[in-house]
Amino acid sequence: MEKIYKVHNVDARLINSVIKEKLVDVTITSPPYFDLKDYGSEQQIGFGQEYDEYLNDLKVVFKNVYDVTKDSGTLWVIIDAYRRDGEVVPLPFDFSNKIKEVGWKLQEIIIWKKDKTVPWAHKGQMRSIFEYILVFSKSTEFNFFIDRVRDFTSLKKWWVKYPERYNPKGKTPDALWDFGIPVQGSWGNGYIDHFCPLPEELIEQILKITTNENDVVLDCFSGSGAVLSKAVNMNRKYIGFELNPDYIEMFHNYLNNTGEVKRNDFLFEEQNTLDQDKFEKLIFELRALKYARLLYNELKKIGLLSENLKISVEITNQKPVKKNALLQVKYNILFSEKYDEIKLNKEIIKLTLKQPLSKFGIEPIFYFTTLYDIFESKVKQKFVYCYSNKVTHKFSSRINKNEINESPKPIIIFSNIKVDLNEKDYE
Ligand SMILES: C[S@@+](CC[C@H](N)C(=O)[O-])C[C@H]1O[C@@H](n2cnc3c(N)ncnc32)[C@H](O)[C@@H]1O
Numbered sequence: 001m002e003k004i005y006k007v008h009n010v011d012a013r014l015i016n017s018v019i020k021e022k023l024v025d026v027t028i029t030s031p032p033y034f035d036l037k038d039y040g041s042e043q044q045i046g047f048g049q050e051y052d053e054y055l056n057d058l059k060v061v062f063k064n065v066y067d068v069t070k071d072s073g074t075l076w077v078i079i080d081a082y083r084r085d086g087e088v089v090p091l092p093f094d095f096s097n098k099i100k101e102v103g104w105k106l107q108e109i110i111i112w113k114k115d116k117t118v119p120w121a122h123k124g125q126m127r128s129i130f131e132y133i134l135v136f137s138k139s140t141e142f143n144f145f146i147d148r149v150r151d152f153t154s155l156k157k158w159w160v161k162y163p164e165r166y167n168p169k170g171k172t173p174d175a176l177w178d179f180g181i182p183v184q185g186s187w188g189n190g191y192i193d194h195f196c197p198l199p200e201e202l203i204e205q206i207l208k209i210t211t212n213e214n215d216v217v218l219d220c221f222s223g224s225g226a227v228l229s230k231a232v233n234m235n236r237k238y239i240g241f242e243l244n245p246d247y248i249e250m251f252h253n254y255l256n257n258t259g260e261v262k263r264n265d266f267l268f269e270e271q272n273t274l275d276q277d278k279f280e281k282l283i284f285e286l287r288a289l290k291y292a293r294l295l296y297n298e299l300k301k302i303g304l305l306s307e308n309l310k311i312s313v314e315i316t317n318q319k320p321v322k323k324n325a326l327l328q329v330k331y332n333i334l335f336s337e338k339y340d341e342i343k344l345n346k347e348i349i350k351l352t353l354k355q356p357l358s359k360f361g362i363e364p365i366f367y368f369t370t371l372y373d374i375f376e377s378k379v380k381q382k383f384v385y386c387y388s389n390k391v392t393h394k395f396s397s398r399i400n401k402n403e404i405n406e407s408p409k410p411i412i413i414f415s416n417i418k419v420d421l422n423e424k425d426y427e
Contacts, residue, residue, distance in 0.1 A: 007240035015064035163286035225251030306336030326361035
């Protein structure tokens, strides 16, 4: 069998002559412009064509892409409108409608803000500083690993006090993507004399959202190979189609010269995932502690607060059983004899089903006791961090567990969780 994972110097309308099965996980491509640019080969799509002919050719290409894409796969097309004969031609929308005819479903319209462009505008024109990224799928079930690209570094400082409002993996990215276009030379000496290379970060973002290592990435108009090089760096397989052999050669030279270095860059990037895991753990810890504090407040509101109330908090390693719960937490509660345990239990369960507690994604497991010794025996660690009934993002002291009983109010929460955050550090 001829090698398939390479750039084929074959017309993209003939993809099905090269790929015979559904093996593509994602296609990322920017089609040749309509009639604006000569990419220097005879069968090229776009240059010298009528608009209808151009759209029909693109339909043929993307029908082929559809046929070789896995059912879970997606197609990402970077495309722009342009001006002709004194008006705007809405190519992204015409294109989208055209390829719908072969089965592609439009899922997202992302605006890619490119920043760099000509500093002047013609009469009646705004400065054009963006392109469209259209995302299509074959079905409604498709790979979209959005958690991997959540932003957890630029959250407002409020997450320290309101951990229940923040997704533990970070903020969902919005549909306005800000990636400056690469300046000449940033891809290495003379690699990109080619037009409109896509920024590496943009391609990386798409690959993270759509693929795992060893998945298959296709660019049916691969040009200088920006998409495919990134796929190689990120340990994905690649298939390209490109009519101009000079571009294919450029891509090979680039790979030979930079592969090793870029791969190391990617490994460095993986550090980010570790940081994201740490952030998630911290949000969970903050939630578990704050939940105990709010429980205290709610009990106070309904007149069920005992003088000697103490709560110990421990996150279990068990997966929660409840749907929508993110973590399971043990709350061990010491309360006064004057309350009936069954009633207290019932009231607490009611509270957990209502706001604010219901918003924490916590599956609580409660233990109640009126006996201090039993309470203490349920605390497994020798030392515990203490929190007051006002602040649970900063521990106030660390004590031996047999000192819990002597802790003066307002210290009511005891845990093996250590958080020591100062909101001012997160502005
Ligand atoms: C907009 S460029 C792609 C640029 C690419 N994304 C990059 O980063 O360099 C479009 C490419 O499609 C190629 N092309 C045009 N018609 C083609 C066809 N029928 N089959 C395969 N490639 C074609 C052109 O040679 C050109 O390199």
